[in-house]
Every structure is written in structure tokens, then in C-alpha cells.
Amino acid sequence: MKVLLADDHELVRDTLAMFLDVEAGIVTEVAGTLEEAQQKLRDDGPFDLVILDFNMPGMNGLEGLRAAIASCATQRFALISGEASRSVAEQALAMGAAGFIPKSLPAKSLVNAVKFMAMGERYAPIEFMTAGDAEPTNVLSEQLTKRELQVLRGLTEGKTNKQIARDLDVQEPTVKLHIRNTYRKIGAPNRTVAALLAREAGLF
Numbered sequence: 001m002k003v004l005l006a007d008d009h010e011l012v013r014d015t016l017a018m019f020l021d022v023e024a025g026i027v028t029e030v031a032g033t034l035e036e037a038q039q040k041l042r043d044d045g046p047f048d049l050v051i052l053d054f055n056m057p058g059m060n061g062l063e064g065l066r067a068a069i070a071s072c073a074t075q076r077f078a079l080i081s082g083e084a085s086r087s088v089a090e091q092a093l094a095m096g097a098a099g100f101i102p103k104s105l106p107a108k109s110l111v112n113a114v115k116f117m118a119m120g121e122r123y124a125p126i127e128f129m130t131a132g133d134a135e136p137t138n139v140l141s142e143q144l145t146k147r148e149l150q151v152l153r154g155l156t157e158g159k160t161n162k163q164i165a166r167d168l169d170v171q172e173p174t175v176k177l178h179i180r181n182t183y184r185k186i187g188a189p190n191r192t193v194a195a196l197l198a199r200e201a202g203l204f
Contacts, residue, residue, distance in 0.1 A: 001025075001026045001027065001048050001115070001118050002026070002027045002028075002047045003020060003026050003027070003028050003029070003047055003048060003049045003050075003051065003114060003118060004028075004029050004030075004031065004037060004040055004041065004044075004045075004047045004049070004050045004051065005017055005020070005028055005029070005030050005031070005051045006030070006031040006032070006033070006034065006036070006037035006050070006051065006052050006053060006056060007030075007032070007051075007053040007056055007080070008032045008033060008053065008055075008056035008057055009053075009200075010032070012103070012196060013030050013032070014030070015192075015193055015196055016110070017030050019107050019110065020111060020114060026114065026115070026118070029044060029047075032056070032057075033056060033057040034052065034056065034057065034058030034059050034064045034067075034068070035057075035058050037050065037052065037068075038068070038071070041072060041075065045072075045075065046072075046074065046075055047075065047076075048076070048118040048119075049076050049077075049078060049098060049114060049117050049118040050068070050075060050076065050077045050078070051077075051079075051080050051101070051114070052064065052065060052068060052077060052078070052079055052080070053080055053081065054079055054080065054081035054083070054084045054088065055081065055083065061088075062091055062092060062095070065077060065079055065092055065095060066095055069095060069097070076098040076117065076118075076120075077096075077097055077098060078097055078098045078099045078100065078114075078117050078123070079092045079097055079099075079100050079101070080100075080101040080102075080103060081100075081101075081102065081103065082102070082103035082104065082199075082200035082201055082202060083202060084100075084102075086129055088100075089124055089129060090129070093122065093124060098117040098121075098122055098123070099113065099116075099117045099121075099122050099123030099124055100123070100124045101113055101114075101123070101125075102125060102201075103197070103200040103201060104197070104200070104201035104202075105125065106185075106186055106187030107186075107187035107188065107189075107193070107197075108187050109125075113125075141203060143185045143186060144182060144185060144186070147178055148178050148181060148182045148185070149203075150168055151164055151168070151175055151178040151179055151182060152194060152198050152203070153198075154167060154168075154175075155179070155182075155191045155194050155195045155198070156195040156198050156199055156203075158195075161175045161176060161179070179191065179194075182194060186198075
């Protein structure tokens with residue numbers, strides 16, 4: 001299975017590529033702009049799936065997706081974003097996209113979504129697509145307790161366990177316990193990925 005992942009945030013791109021390579025054995029190539037992705041399609045395509053970041057250079061929102069689909073009708077494209085609304089996801093699917101992936105998805109769910117689309121299916125998370133527009137919710141925040149969210153904020157700020165414990169007036173072993181629980185709930189293997197997922201989800 002061969003996937004092209006295009007995202008201008010290097011840490012996000014490389015982390016997602018690592019998950020796909022390690023967890024699913026998918027051969028993943030990466031690009032940082034729509035133009036670079038199109039060049040890789042010409043040089044190395046076709047791919048089982050091409051994943052395009054909604055906000056990366058060259059995309060201009062849905063126009064980039066529309067142009068990509070029009071230029072390569074036999075290629076499967078999916079949209080990924082940490083900011084796009086349900087309306088954007090619906091429009092992408094209506095254009096013929098293979099699916100929409102919120103970056104707030106837990107890592108394992110994201111890997112499964114990519115595999116699902118690469119095998120020819122369409123994907124959009126039910127929770128995201130059925131969420132009410134009037135009261136948007138954050139998938140990650142709903143999974144965590146108030147204290148776990150406070151600890152996760154500390155991780156995104158690059159603080160050590162000792163610093164987080166001091167800020168929250170708790171013992172360091174307590175912070176470690178909250179970190180382990182947070183990793184498990186959001187599907188993060190370490191503090192770097194946890195912080196990355198929180199930032200991409202717009203949690204802090």
C-alpha cells in the first residue's frame with residue numbers, strides 16, 4: 001500500500017508518516033506543498049491514496065482539492081485538517097474526495113481511516129459529521145478529565161513533569177499517572193506526539 005501525505009507542518013507530517021509506516025506497514029511519501037505533491041504524483045504515482053492538508057501552501061482551501069481531483073481523475077484524494085468545519089468536510093466529499101480526516105483523531109483511528117480509504121472506501125468520522133454546528137466540541141477535550149487537560153497543556157508548553165507538578169500543586173508521581181492516562185486516551189506514544197495532537201486539534 002502506497003500513500004502520499006502532503007502537509008506543510010514538518011513535525012505533523014513526519015509524525016503521521018511514522019505512524020503509517022510503523023503501525024500499518026504503509027509505504028509513505030511526503031510533500032510540503034500542493035505543487036510538490038503534484039510533482040510526486042507525476043514522478044512516482046499513482047498512489048493508493050493522496051492526503052492533502054486543507055491549509056498548506058497552494059491549496060487555497062477547497063480549490064486545491066478541486067484542482068487535484070480534476071487533474072488526476074483516477075487518483076484517490078483525501079482531505080486532512082485540524083481546523084476545517086463539518087461544512088468543509090461535506091463539500092470535500094461532494095467533490096469526490098475519498099474522505100475527510102480531522103487531525104484530532106486518535107493515532108490508531110487515523111491509521112485505520114487511511115487504510116480504509118486506500119482500499120477504495122470512503123471515510124468521514126461519524127462523531128465529527130454529526131456534531132452540531134451551534135456548539136462545536138473538541139474531540140480530545142471530551143476524552144480527558146479537567147486535571148488531564150491541565151497536564152496536557154503543560155506538555156504543549158514544553159514543561160517538565162516537575163514543573164507541571166509545581167504549577168498544579170501536586171506530587172510528580174501524580175503528574176506521571178495523568179500523563180500515562182492521557183497517552184492512552186488520545187493514542188499518543190510520547191509527550192511530543194501528545195503535544196502535537198493537542199496543538200493540531202486547537203485544544204490550547
